[in-house]
Amino acid sequence: MNPITSLGELIKQAISKFMSATGVDKNVVEELIRGIQRALLVSDVNVELVMKLSEKIRNRTLTEKVPPGISKKDQIIKIVYEELISLIGEKPYKITIDKSKQYVIMVVGIQGHGKTTTVAKLANYLKKLGYSVGVVCADTFRTGAYEQLRQLLDGKDIPVYGLPEERDAITIATKGVECLSKQKCNVIIIDTAGRHKDQQSLMQEMKMLEENIKPNEIMLVLDGTIGQQAGAHAEAFHKATPIGSIIITKMDTSAKGGGALSAVAATGAQIKFIGTGEKLEDIEVFNPQGFIGRLLGIGDIKGLLERVKIAELEFNKERLKSFTSGKFTLEDFIKQFKEMKKLGPLKKIISKLPLPGLPNIPDEEFEKVETQIEKWSAILLSMTPEERKNPHIIDSSRIRRIARGSGVTEKDVKHLLQQYNLLKRMIKSIKRSPLKLPKRMFSAELGE
Ligand SMILES: Nc1nc2c(ncn2[C@@H]2O[C@H](COP(=O)(O)OP(=O)(O)O)[C@@H](O)[C@H]2O)c(=O)[nH]1
Ligand SMILES: [Mg+2]
Incomplete structure (x- = not known):
């Protein structure tokens, strides 16, 4: 596996x-x-x-x-x-770059992590949002780096600056920013080298670039599949140049990006985007909830929290005990409905419960139950504590008083008592499976 x-x-x-x-x-x-x-x-x-x-x-x-x-x-x-x-x-990252000012982003990271691809993706993304974007290739180590960037952005109407013959990254970056600035580019994204003679000279180059260009933001591109090393990589870059944001790439692969957590801890930077494929469009704004869900192996965390609640209803052995021992009070009865209501529309909840052979309940029935819960809550409020504990003491004159007090008909009050008694009898007869409970509760006749 x-x-x-x-x-x-x-x-x-x-x-x-x-x-x-x-x-x-x-x-x-x-x-x-x-x-x-x-x-x-x-x-x-x-x-x-x-x-x-x-x-x-x-x-x-x-x-x-x-x-x-x-x-x-x-x-x-x-x-x-x-x-x-x-x-x-x-919260998910929200782009707040001002369209009326120049904003320079320097993208750093280890060779192969997806820097160049990400630079192109980001340029294309921001361009679609209405920014005027230009990119600079300041990677003098990888042969064909400039060509790669040009191909990625081919036909996108995004200027790509490069000097393939120039060996000095700082010269290229400086000239690039100057040139694109003249072309009225508002966002300028600089792609950098990810490999050097050795790690130290790479970090030295990043430092020099940062000091000369003074970018508004330094983005670290991290391959989501690298795992444990992510923290160390991030730390090394952060020492050379203060990392302001992080992009995790290759999240479309089996990567869970857990290393990203370590990188965030090492830099204090915010994850802003994720890369989800090799194509230009495969970039998404980072969404913490989705990411944690993915990390935990649970696609949708809201769904989890909902499932937690439903699981609670199923596993609440305490309540089940009071059910079967007959101590199930009228208050418990209404609480049960209210608790289910908290989870959202009844229909949705029922559809999620693992109940085989649940009859198809029409929408009107659900609505009826929901209005009934409102009525029943009002009725309960009009009862005395003694009546709530021992509903069998409620005779017809008390029914009349309760109905008046809660603004419902006497029939409504009788109906509540009937339903409660019905359920109480049913519960007593259930010895083993708690899962039968809601099924029978809802197939019981409602309303009339
Ligand atoms: N599946 C996938 N591949 C990616 C992603 N981002 C980059 N790549 C691939 O990773 C490889 C290295 O990318 P590149 O941009 O050249 O990395 P660089 O050396 O950091 O500039 C290329 O084959 C890209 O297509 C991504 O989000 N998903
Ligand atoms: Mg590259």
Whole structure:
């Protein structure tokens, strides 16, 4: 099996094990943390970072109070997610380059990581957004570097500056910026060499370029597949020239880009774009949520959080216990509906529950249930605490009073009591499978 595919599996295993645990104690949390550590290490996140992250998750889990309305488990999953997100920034990058000023971007990175391709992609991307863009080839090491850039941008109406005979990168970059500036280019992107006689002279060249050109931004291009080395690469470049932003390439391959987390930690720079293929169009603004989801092997983190909640409904053994022991109160009954409602439209939730042979329920029925929940909540508010605990004491005169108090008809009140009794009887008869519960609940007659 591909070890990278197994990463997602590892984290899913850790999470589902956590979800199915009966309670949440220190051991259960520790086991979840270990599972996540394993998964992150497999995805090339640097060991030190993984340890720091675990410590934060552990601390928050032990000290933070659970806000009302969510369970401890919910809270822990959210903490894990939030801590990962906080490493790389909450929101997708928003381009704020001013169209009326000159803005010079210097792109650096190791040979083969995708610098030249990225320079072309970025130029094309910004041009489409209405910027006037020009690029400079200051890579004097790779033969045909200028030609490569020209070919990539062929027919795109983006000027490409190069001096194939010139050996000095600083001369080319200086002249390039001058020339493109005269052509009224607002954004000027400089491609640089990624290899030299040795690493030290490469870093020296980057430093000299930065001092002479004084770019507005230095972007580091990192190959998403390189894993653990990412942190060290980023650090080396950052020492020579302050890295302001990062682009992770080759995210279309099996790369999970876990190394990117280490690179961000080493530079404090923001990941702005990702490369998702070899073509000019294959560039996307970086989206932290999608990235963390991918890193965790879970495509869509919102979906995960939703699944966490649904899993909660399925696994809530405490509640199941009170169901089957007959302690299921009227309040529990309405709480159950309200909790499900929090997840979104009922229809969507039902479709996600693993219920084989669920009858096809028409939309009107769902709407009926939803308006009913509103009514029932109002009815509940008009009841005395005693009535809520022991609904069997509610006789016809009490029904009348409750109906008046909550602005519904007596029939509505009777209906609620009927549904509650029906469900209570049904619950008593369910001995084993909790999954039968919602199915029968919803196939029970609604309304009339
Ligand atoms: N699949 C994939 N390949 C990429 C991506 N970006 C660059 N490449 C490929 O990586 C190789 C090296 O790219 P190049 O731009 O020449 O790297 P440089 O040496 O850093 O300038 C080329 O074959 C590119 O087509 C990407 O996002 N996805
Ligand atoms: Mg290149």
